[in-house]
Each structure stands twice: as C-alpha cells, then as structure tokens.
Amino acid sequence: MHISVVASGSNGNSCLVEDKESAVLIDAGKSAKEIETRLNNLGKSPENIDGIILTHSHIDHYMGIGPLARKYDIPVYLTKETYLETSDKLGAIQTKHFTLDNEFKIKGLKIKPILTSHDVQSSGFVIKNFGLFTDTGIITPQMQDVLHNLKGILLESNHDIDMLINGPYPSFLKQRILSDNGHLSNIHASSFIQQKAKDLNFALLAHLSANNNTIEKAKHTFETIVKKKIDYSVLSRDKESGTWEL
Numbered sequence: 094m095h096i097s098v099v100a101s102g103s104n105g106n107s108c109l110v111e112d113k114e115s116a117v118l119i120d121a122g123k124s125a126k127e128i129e130t131r132l133n134n135l136g137k138s139p140e141n142i143d144g145i146i147l148t149h150s151h152i153d154h155y156m157g158i159g160p161l162a163r164k165y166d167i168p169v170y171l172t173k174e175t176y177l178e179t180s181d182k183l184g185a186i187q188t189k190h191f192t193l194d195n196e197f198k199i200k201g202l203k204i205k206p207i208l209t210s211h212d213v214q215s216s217g218f219v220i221k222n223f224g225l226f227t228d229t230g231i232i233t234p235q236m237q238d239v240l241h242n243l244k245g246i247l248l249e250s251n252h253d254i255d256m257l258i259n260g261p262y263p264s265f266l267k268q269r270i271l272s273d274n275g276h277l278s279n280i281h282a283s284s285f286i287q288q289k290a291k292d293l294n295f296a297l298l299a300h301l302s303a304n305n306n307t308i309e310k311a312k313h314t315f316e317t318i319v320k321k322k323i324d325y326s327v328l329s330r331d332k333e334s335g336t337w338e339l
Contacts, residue, residue, distance in 0.1 A: 094221055094339045096245060099123075099131045101299045102330030105153050106227060108247060109137055110220050115200035118145045118161075119218060119225055122153040125160035131333040139165050144189075144199040147171040149215035149228060150178035162186040170197065170204075174214045208235045212274040219243070223339055227300045230275040232285050240289050245339045248286065249300035250311050250327070251276035257305040270305070279306065279314035290321035295337050298327045 099107035105122035109132065116137075121128050132139055145167050148154050159182070162169050168187040171179070176188055191197045193206045193216055207217040209229035217226035217236065222244040226236055229249065257267055257278075270276050277285075279298075286296050296319075298311050308327045315325060328334045 094223065095336050096223055096247070096297075096339065097132075097135050097137060097336040098247070098297065098299075098328050098334035099128060099135070101297075101301070101328035101334060103153060103251070103300060103302050104330055105156065106148075106300060107131075107157075108225060109135075109142070110202065110223065110225075111137075112201060112221075115143050115202040116141050117199050117202055117204070117220075118142050118167075120148055120154040120227075121145060121157040121161055122151075122155065123157050125157040125164065128157045128161060135333050135336060139167075142167050145169045146199075146204065146218065147175055147179070148209075148217065149211060150175050150213050151228070152182075154228075155179055155183065159183040159186055170199070172214060172216070178213065205239070207239060208233050210273055212269065221339070223247075229277060230271075230273040232277075232281065236285075240285070241292075243289060244292065244294045245296075245337060246286065246289070246293060247297040247299050247328075248282050249277050250279050250282035250298035250306070250315075251300050252278050252302045252305035253307070253310045253314070254278050254280065256307075256310070257302075260305055262304070276300070276302075279311050280318070283315045283318040286315070286325075287319045287321075290319050290323055293323050294339060295324040295326070297334075297337070298325065301327065301330055303330065 097109040205219040227249040
C-alpha cells in the first residue's frame with residue numbers, strides 16, 4: 094500500500110491511499126487544478142481514483158472535491174450530516190454515505206471511520222494498518238482503540254501552544270483551537286505517537302498552522318517526546334510531500 098500526501102496544512106489537505114487494485118483520495122482541500130498538478134508531480138493520475146472521502150465540512154478539506162468528482166466521474170463518500178453541510182458547495186456529484194460506526198469498502202480497500210473531535214462532525218480513517226487523523230482537539234477513545242493496529246500514521250500536529258497563546262489571534266479563536274473541539278498541539282500529537290513508536294514504520298506530522306507553528310518546533314517537540322528513533326516527516330504546507338509505503 095502507498096500513501097501519497099498531496100497537501101497538508103490549514104491551507105488545504107489531501108492524501109491519496111493506493112493498493113494494487115484501488116485508489117482513494119481523502120479530502121481535496123485545494124483547487125481541483127492544484128490537486129491535479131500535485132498528483133501529477135507525484136506520478137499519480139486523478140483518472141485512477143476510485144473514490145473521494147471527505148473527513149468533514151471545512152473548506153480546507155472539500156475545496157476541490159466538486160470539480161474533481163464531476164470531471165473524472167468519481168463518487169464522493171461522506172456522512173449524511175457532512176453532506177447536508179456541504180451539498181450547496183459541492184454541487185451535483187455522485188455521493189455515497191457512510192456512518193461513523195461501520196466499515197465500508199471502495200473496491201478492494203476496507204475503510205474504517207474513526208470519530209475525531211472537532212467543531213463539526215468529523216472523522217479520521219484506518220485503512221489496513223494506516224491511520225489518518227486530522228482536525229481533532231483531543232485523542233478520542235476511538236483513536237486510542239485503533240492505535241495498536243497501526244504501522245503508519247498521519248496525525249495533525251497543528252500548533253505550538255506557546256506560539257498560539259502569545260500570538261496575534263483573538264482570544265475566542267485561541268480558545269477554539271485549544272478546546273477539545275479544536276486542534277492537536279505538537280505536544281499532544283507527539284505524546285500519542287510515543288505510545289506506539291516502537292511498532293510504527295513511519296509517522297507523518299500534518300496540518301501545521303501558518304501562524305502558530307513551525308517545522309522546527311514540530312520536529313523539536315517530536316524528537317524530545319518520541320524516544321524511539323522512527324522514520325517521521327513534518328509535512329509541507331506549500332507543496333506535495335511525497336509517497337510512503339506500507
């Protein structure tokens with residue numbers, strides 16, 4: 094199985110997961126044209142995508158979904174609640190609804206939704222032994238339950254707490270980000286990964302804030318907390334990040 098990170102950050106998110114028979118795109122939070130360009134840069138083609146999965150109803154996750162789905166006739170998988178929140182923005186597309194308590198399949202890939210904690214209904218996913226979790230203010234019990242099965246993880250490491258507290262954001266926005274329905278800090282993300290570090294092939298630190306984090310701070314926190322030496326990367330906000338194999 095191959096995991097290709099097309100975009101990551103508060104300015105847009107997208108990840109392609111492939112095995113020999115199937116290819117699914119999780120989120121498309123850039124313009125369709127930008128997603129196409131970045132997929133091509135990674136040696137991938139949107140024509141081969143069998144389904145697009147939407148984690149939740151924020152624009153940095155759905156921006157390019159409508160045009161991509163229509164152009165390439167790709168079904169979009171999302172919960173009914175997320176569909177109601179985004180249908181007017183996604184336009185006329187082929188939709189398939191999943192529920193947060195049931196696995197579903199896209200061709201050969203089994204996808205297990207995992208409840209995350211955000212200010213709208215949101216989910217991460219486990220696909221075989223890979224877990225993807227963005228936009229969550231806490232490590233949910235559901236995330237904790239599946240950690241032992243993972244060999245690879247993409248987890249948001251959104252902010253450095255000191256940068257956020259001392260930064261320019263208004264108080265209400267700081268409180269939202271720090272809340273249980275906000276975003277994971279570098280400390281919380283690295284602490285979660287440390288629990289599983291000895292068994293992970295790789296960890297990808299995702300969804301960095303432009304104003305409240307830096308690559309250097311995310312790396313320093315990770316290397317301070319995660320004592321086991323494992324392959325890890327802090328994903329780029331500005332370009333596609335690459336492909337990893339499980």
